[in-house]
Amino acid sequence: MIRIVFLGTGAGSPSLSRWALSTAIVYDSLIGLLDCGEGCQIRLQQRGISPLKIRFVAVTHLHGDHVIGLLPLLQTMTLFNRKDMLEIIGPKDLKDLVELFMKISRHKTSFNIIYKDPLEKISYNDKIFIKGFETCHTIESYGYLIEIKYKKDLFKICFTGDTGPCENVVMNCKDVDILIHDATFLSEHRDEASASGHSTVEDAAKTALEANVKKLYLTHISSRYNDEKKILGEAKKVFKESYLANDLDEIIIF
């Protein structure tokens, strides 16, 4: 079975219903994480996903709400005596953060970590392929294109992380089956979106339309919004196949 699990769908500061960003791609026992914000290991437990089976963690950028959950997750993997190597894909400075944390906590992981450049195309068991591309945010930031081979099909998922409206996202997410896009703000807060390098719901929908994707999932939603119908309404006006991701939602692909 292949599924996408939205572990956290919040932006910046978490709310009780939307925690920091994290999404799992689960292909039988092969699991990858896209971002790992605070609380990511609690959400994994809530969905019965073992930290021991996570093969890679792809981090979009180094704002805390996308990456801080990785540190305690590494500690838990060590407490569980993980032996399998883990690949961490992300900006270079991420290695410094992990290594300083290990140094000051006098910990050593029970497994090897291999750090990968986001722009390198990586294959896992010849089933999942992942490659990053630059997005338009306030700091070094990558989205990820994930291709999943299942029987004779090749299913494509694009995960933007944080981005404003971005030509490079349109190019790299062309014709994908599922686009998971930053939708931090409603259009009424467009100025705030521009100032912080984020997209409005409408921006996300326009990108989905332009990239000719099959389905759009809105994520990274500001905690100020409670009206799900309003969010979805704004997207659907532009792109009919729009969906709102909520924490712990799952999409079963095959």
Place this chain on the structure above:
Amino acid sequence: MIRIVFLGTGAGSPSLSRWALSTAIVYDSLIGLLDCGEGCQIRLQQRGISPLKIRFVAVTHLHGDHVIGLLPLLQTMTLFNRKDMLEIIGPKDLKDLVELFMKISRHKTSFNIIYKDPLEKISYNDKIFIKGFETCHTIESYGYLIEIKYKKDLFKICFTGDTGPCENVVMNCKDVDILIHDATFLSEHRDEASASGHSTVEDAAKTALEANVKKLYLTHISSRYNDEKKILGEAKKVFKESYLANDLDEIIIF
């Protein structure tokens, strides 16, 4: 009103019911945190405690489950445009972790942080006094004695963080009203407790007895134990006024 709020009472790796260690001392609008493990800001929301009102965070040691929640909490304080200075009490290396995180995430806090030595006695509004003391763990580690002035009373709380049985804890927690003590293991796992610098429930109860405290609250409980009666039974055999802290429990003092 003065209350103690157990935000997280788990050990090492969190379970769904026991998250990483964090405890709040709330004296009207003056709030201090003792440790701040992953998810601490979610727990604060669940108890309606504003991050803007936290005056100090006292960290016992730099294992991830005691400190990692501080980084996203600082990010949230900045998103909320906090202006009041925050004091962080803890081991020296903590400053390096916070500063590296700020550097690689290209963030700057909207407020000043002052770092304090755990062994210095600090007063907040002449209402709360805090002073650290060394405990017996595997790395540099401090417990905290908190004295709270209320009308003509002086209420004393001792918070050990992680520690094995420790003469210095007995000395520093002498005659306190509330001792909050590491109780990671049951006696049946005494060897594991010794090897990892932790206490058994029985160790904690013996310390409470020896230090002549009024009440003992057991915290930092391993996620392997579900039988609360068994934990409490082991403690009460030695020290009658023993209580088991659970996540989100509150003690109203005055």
